Amino acid sequence: MKRHERMNALLELLGDRGRVDVEEAAAELEVSAATMRRDMDALAEQQLLVRTRGGAVLSSVAYDLPIRYKQGHRSTEKEAVAKAAARLVERGDVVGLSGGTTTTAIARVLATRTDFAEAGPQPDLTIVTNSLNIANELAVRPQIKIVLTGGVAHSRSFELVGPFSELVLQQISIDIAFIGANGVDPVMGATVHDEAEARINRLMAERARRAVVVADSSKIGERCFARVGDADVFDTLITDAAVAEETRREFAERGLKVVAARPSGSD
Known part of the structure; x- marks a missing residue:
């Protein structure tokens, strides 16, 4: 993994967890502790994280990280999820997409x-x-009509939120909505870091005939600050094949169908 890819992956770990220590991050990204310390120091100089004793936390201005810093991490799993989701879309559909890498x-x-x-x-x-x-x-893309909700832009997540976004969503009907999440837990359902984003994500799901939460397996079992919803708004969770069978059963027992997508070329 090249240095910029590794630093992007570190930023996404922080975006998901809020805090990591050197040894934990080094093991996850398969580098030495010394290399991880240097990466953390470099990102601290860019004010993208704050160094702590033995690790790092997100800075107060970067609790969620721009899409450009997150493209490369778990790309194989996200591509598998994306392909499984796209198969549910038919010609002529109105598709809702929340923000996020997936x-x-x-x-x-x-x-x-x-x-x-x-x-x-x-x-x-x-x-x-x-x-x-x-x-x-x-x-x-001329074959695709884009409807962008109004709203206030979050500089970190590139998502529009607020009453203007709500006004647009309240006036439309969606065939299928794919909603990203920072965490998906069998009890809490889909969660994100920010309450304003959670509100818009839930409204988009409610405006759809069918709502699907999409998240790679690293998000499964995680809980974040603001709840979007579970089987009360979603009927399906699409994730990758690394999710444990026991976890799939937990979701199924709570009324959420789980699709575990396999990367292209896997058995």
């Missing part, structure tokens, strides 16, 4: 599907999103 991966898969790319001059897929980076990537 939903960004879904957007990219949808953008390159040949059955949409070969559509006529009119858009044959509508995507509703509160994510600035997703809208930016898909705006150049």
